[in-house]
Amino acid sequence: MQIKTMRAGPAAALFGAAALVAAAATTGPATAGDSAPEYTVVDGYTIPEPLTETPGDPVMGRKWVINRKLGNCLSCHQMPIPEEQFHGETGPALYGVGDLYDAGELRLRMVDPKVLNPYSMMPAFYKTEGLHRVRTGFEGKTILNAQQVEDIIAYLMTLKDTSGARAAADN
């Protein structure tokens, strides 16, 4: 088994896991992301360990995927969220994605999809390294904080494929 631990920035190195737990406990849901992402990719395809101690909340996750300042997932993906118009189509539809992957695999796809596909269009939602010319005010910050990532994973796990949902996605 190959384990690769990511630590971004001096803050992470200094405070390590303690900083992460503190951030998770104190960061409000709609604030900017953590500045010290830390996670462990296992065998290049999964992040089995949750990023926070608090289990993800699927109801909050559904809000984050809609929120244009946070997940904004609908800009690229179709999801079973009928009250929102105009779902994007640059990424695959996510109906049934909870059947396709387990939580660890979804976590890696949220945290840093480029581990799986270096050419991916999908942003890394929980990474600060290797970015270029990040706009003032966003430098060193992740798009989502750790709890938001966990909430979204919990929501995605509720997306089980049904032929009805498929049909809705196709029209």
Add this chain to the structure above:
Amino acid sequence: MTNTFRTPGASALAAVAGAVMLAATPALAADGDSTRIDWGPYKVGDVRSGYTFAGAQTRAMQDDEFQNPAFLWLERGMDIWETPAGQAGKACTDCHGDAEESMAGVAARYPIYFEDWDKLMNIEQRINWCRENQMQAEPFKWETDEMLGITAFVKHQSKGMPVDVSIEGPAHEFWEKGKAFYETRRGQLDLACTHCHVDNEGNLIRAETLSQGQANGFPTYRLKWQTVGSLHRRFRGCNKNIRAEPYGYGSDEYTNLELYVTWRGNGLPVESPSVRK
């Protein structure tokens, strides 16, 4: 004031040809399949103007000079063309005469390599170069109504003519830089221009249909802006949307990018001033 834009009969030959060419309304295939619209000059091989991705209403607004709000800026530009300014007491027309003749085809060739600067020059920069050197007038600031008006006026004189920028000789290295910019991921969202305008042409990103990001319609009246804007404003918008730090108006980075983006659309008709969502 005589409004020359609305009397194409008086235009130079080439301009008339262009106007007539663009007047042809794209024909919807008989079965109404929008993928089979004959886009006429707006589609050259695989190269498609933003016009072909725009909605029917937006296109109609662009096509009708009385409805196209950018024509207000154009009229402002025509006034500027004729009004003396600066220490030299000259107007554009004193050196260039009738814009319909002297400016026909100019915008189709810009940005150009400008030897004195040993770098590229676009139309806005040429206009300010004339103001500073020939008229001894203050340069126009980017995105002022004056700058947008005179730029739209000058570019409009090439309406319908195919974009034909050169990337030969000394221009080539600047084209290379523009190309590298276009292909470089940037911002917190870590996207390059290519991700949206090459890989996802025609796809929806939320409510927007991604076009090829062509330059041939600028300056453009953008409904979202409620005003006319330059190509560099558009670049800044696309950079900011992916949370990348934008470059300045008229910066070398954006002028090089302008050459690359304009070159991608060689063969498309100059459409200025276009209307976009």
